[in-house]
Amino acid sequence: MKKREIERIHEKLISQPKLVWDQIDKREKERVFNLDKEYQDFLNTAKTEREAVTAISGIALANRFSSSHSSSDPIRMMKTFQEKSIALSVSGKEPIDEGVNLIVSHLDSPRLDLKQNPLYEEVDLAFMKTHYYGGIKKFQWLTRPLAIHGRVVRSDGSSLDIIVGEDDADPVFTVADVLPHLAKKVQYDKKVSDAFVGEKLNVMVGSLPFGDKDTKDRFKLAILTLLNEKFGLVEEDLISAELEVVPAGKARDVGWDRGLTGAYGHDGRSCVFTSLKAMIDIKDPQKTALVLFVDKEEIGSDGATGAKSRFLESFLADLLIAHGKEPLYHEIQKILMNSRAISADGNGALDPDFQDVHEKRNAARLGYGVCLAKFTGSGGKYGANDANAEYVGWLRNLFNQKKVVWQTGELGKVDEGGGGTVAKFLATYGMQIVDCGPPVLSMHSPFEIAHKGDIYMTYKGYRAFLES
Numbered sequence: 001m002k003k004r005e006i007e008r009i010h011e012k013l014i015s016q017p018k019l020v021w022d023q024i025d026k027r028e029k030e031r032v033f034n035l036d037k038e039y040q041d042f043l044n045t046a047k048t049e050r051e052a053v054t055a056i057s058g059i060a061l062a063n064r065f066s067s068s069h070s071s072s073d074p075i076r077m078m079k080t081f082q083e084k085s086i087a088l089s090v091s092g093k094e095p096i097d098e099g100v101n102l103i104v105s106h107l108d109s110p111r112l113d114l115k116q117n118p119l120y121e122e123v124d125l126a127f128m129k130t131h132y133y134g135g136i137k138k139f140q141w142l143t144r145p146l147a148i149h150g151r152v153v154r155s156d157g158s159s160l161d162i163i164v165g166e167d168d169a170d171p172v173f174t175v176a177d178v179l180p181h182l183a184k185k186v187q188y189d190k191k192v193s194d195a196f197v198g199e200k201l202n203v204m205v206g207s208l209p210f211g212d213k214d215t216k217d218r219f220k221l222a223i224l225t226l227l228n229e230k231f232g233l234v235e236e237d238l239i240s241a242e243l244e245v246v247p248a249g250k251a252r253d254v255g256w257d258r259g260l261t262g263a264y265g266h267d268g269r270s271c272v273f274t275s276l277k278a279m280i281d282i283k284d285p286q287k288t289a290l291v292l293f294v295d296k297e298e299i300g301s302d303g304a305t306g307a308k309s310r311f312l313e314s315f316l317a318d319l320l321i322a323h324g325k326e327p328l329y330h331e332i333q334k335i336l337m338n339s340r341a342i343s344a345d346g347n348g349a350l351d352p353d354f355q356d357v358h359e360k361r362n363a364a365r366l367g368y369g370v371c372l373a374k375f376t377g378s379g380g381k382y383g384a385n386d387a388n389a390e391y392v393g394w395l396r397n398l399f400n401q402k403k404v405v406w407q408t409g410e411l412g413k414v415d416e417g418g419g420g421t422v423a424k425f426l427a428t429y430g431m432q433i434v435d436c437g438p439p440v441l442s443m444h445s446p447f448e449i450a451h452k453g454d455i456y457m458t459y460k461g462y463r464a465f466l467e468s
């Protein structure tokens with residue numbers, strides 16, 4: 001057999017992941033970098049679930065989505081719920097009971113939440129207690145600048161939104177760590193999981209005293225005085241608050257060549273941004289296109305604003321009414337059972353320094369496009385949705401037709417660990433659903449890494465899906 005013939009057979013039969021940069025021309029490369037600029041702006045304005053909902057609804061309103069239920073134009077609808085989840089839809093040519101194309105992503109990211117009684121003083125310094133949210137490696141949150149974002153509800157019922165630590169003129173906060181000289185017994189000799197203690201993730205918030213040396217609690221009081229002057233707060237107001245401690249600072253280009261983006265919150269918000277952008281850009285979809293943004297994924301999708309809530313059903317009821325149909329339960333069920341969905345979430349990228357936690361043939365790699373993960377879960381696929389072959393087949397063909405660079409992926413070697421997404425909760429409705437999102441390096445850390453080519457292909461893939 002001739003060498004060229006062997007090459008042809010090789011090309012035809014063997015599945016080969018493709019590097020995004022090898023698959024696109026100069027014009028599309030430009031689009032990759034332009035999209036990333038928009039994405040970084042989004043990341044900087046949407047660091048919490050509430051901020052993300054505000055950003056999304058602002059963008060949706062500017063793009064003719066309407067939240068009015070009596071809207072005479074049911075084509076572009078939106079609905080927010082408890083300011084922590086939001087859904088958008090664009091009506092398709094087919095009747096809605098034939099199902100929708102749905103992308104679900106999550107707005108929350110791992111962080112440190114302030115406890116309800118956070119403020120105390122110790123060795124003449126003021127601190128705030130935290131309870132970490134989601135799966136973090138605790139040591140990554142030490143000795144770095146942190147910002148506080150969130151909402152406080154005061155005793156008169158009025159609420160206040162706070163962001164401190166992002167503006168160059170703002171102070172930042174931090175969690176201190178023991179010096180290496182004295183860390184032998186308390187850290188070095190221990191297992192990592194024992195060496196870093198959740199209850200020690202105390203955020204340093206002050207150092208100036210109030211009153212004179214006879215004043216009780218003078219460091220704590222100094223902070224409360226400041227909070228009272230600046231925001232009208234008293235200590236009890238912190239009980240009715242959701243204050244989130246997140247890494248301070250903006251998303252940044254990473255590398256001499258600027259091909260990567262480093263930021264807090266890629267996991268979740270890379271899919272939020274790309275599905276939102278796809279939704280804004282689609283024209284005349286065949287089926288009704290729907291994007292759903294939920295909260296609480298990082299803590300199991302529980303709660304009224306998580307993926308286990310009934311918000312999607314409620315939104316579909318609104319949609320039926322807007323189309324002049326009765327929102328009967330079995331109608332809603334029918335739509336859901338006929339629907340196709342993407343559980344849009346970051347996948348763990350093959351780590352260059354820890355390649356042995358992955359199984360290379362099935363691990364997603366940075367730069368090889370959006371990742372299609374048939375299953376997630378852990379230890380014998382436990383807790384996985386495990387998508388149907390027919391559905392994976394349909395989606396991969398769509399991606400191939402639309403020149404979306406994609407790859408397959410799984411979350412680590414068998415029995416190495418694992419994790420879940422919202423897929424299994426949406427699957428209970430009977431819809432076809434599969435996990436699909438960009439690979440992310442240093443996932444759940446304060447500075448996660450994504451590849452600009454992957455973010456672009458995620459957008460391109462979601463758009464193809466919503467238009468199908």
Ligand code: MN
Nearest residue numbers: 267268298444
């Ligand atoms: Mn996550």
